[in-house]
Amino acid sequence: MNILFINGSPNHNGNTAAMAGELLKGKDYETLNLMDYRIYSYGQSFAEDQLDEVLARMRAADIIVIGSPLYWHNICGAVRNVLDRFYGYVNRSELSGKKLYFIFQGAAPETWMLEAGEYTMKRFAAMYGMEYAGTITGRKTAEQLAERVR
Numbered sequence: 001m002n003i004l005f006i007n008g009s010p011n012h013n014g015n016t017a018a019m020a021g022e023l024l025k026g027k028d029y030e031t032l033n034l035m036d037y038r039i040y041s042y043g044q045s046f047a048e049d050q051l052d053e054v055l056a057r058m059r060a061a062d063i064i065v066i067g068s069p070l071y072w073h074n075i076c077g078a079v080r081n082v083l084d085r086f087y088g089y090v091n092r093s094e095l096s097g098k099k100l101y102f103i104f105q106g107a108a109p110e111t112w113m114l115e116a117g118e119y120t121m122k123r124f125a126a127m128y129g130m131e132y133a134g135t136i137t138g139r140k141t142a143e144q145l146a147e148r149v150r
Contacts, residue, residue: 001150003029004061006054008068008079010035016067019103022142023065024149032057034078042084051085063099063149064130066121070106073113075120083124096129101145103136 003024009016012033020031037050058064068079075083102121104114118135125132133149136142 001027001063002061003027003063003065003149004057005029005031005065005067006058006079006082007031007033007035008066008076008082009033010078014069015105016069016103019105019136019139019142020065020067022139023101023103023136023146025146027149029065030057030061034082039078039081039085041081042087051082051089054082055090058095058098061098063101063133064095065101065103067103067105068117070104070109070113070117073110073116075104075117083120086124086128090128092127093129098130099133099149100125100130101133101136101149103142105137109137 005020005024007017007020032054037054038048039051039054040046040049066079068076100121102118104117114137122132134145136145
């Protein structure tokens with residue numbers, strides 16, 4: 001089983017990564033820190049863009065965990081940018097059969113903020129044929145969902 005954790009946080013070892021560690025405890029997984037990649041905005045085209053590298057690692061994974069800190073009431077820009085870039089670029093069945101978990105954490109998020117992020121990720125999973133496996137918003141949900149990561 002190939003597990004890929006995509007960390008949208010600028011802090012490689014922050015709370016988002018810590019929650020991934022809880023969710024994936026005892027499992028081998030690869031971490032991709034989005035801050036280490038140049039992924040340009042939707043509609044831009046530059047030779048050094050690295051979306052294809054991220055996409056290749058997603059294609060190779062059986063389980064994808066996308067982690068985002070909650071910034072400005074929603075998903076962080078690095079993750080949002082990747083989601084935006086998929087539109088019209090990635091075949092809708094390209095990630096079929098993969099499981100997608102979403103880590104979404106912040107200092108004091110309100111329910112509507114968490115619901116908005118989860119809605120976006122559920123739609124993203126559905127558009128690309130992935131099975132949405134759940135949202136992790138804290139240590140408790142990470143521990144609960146960890147049993148289902150297989």
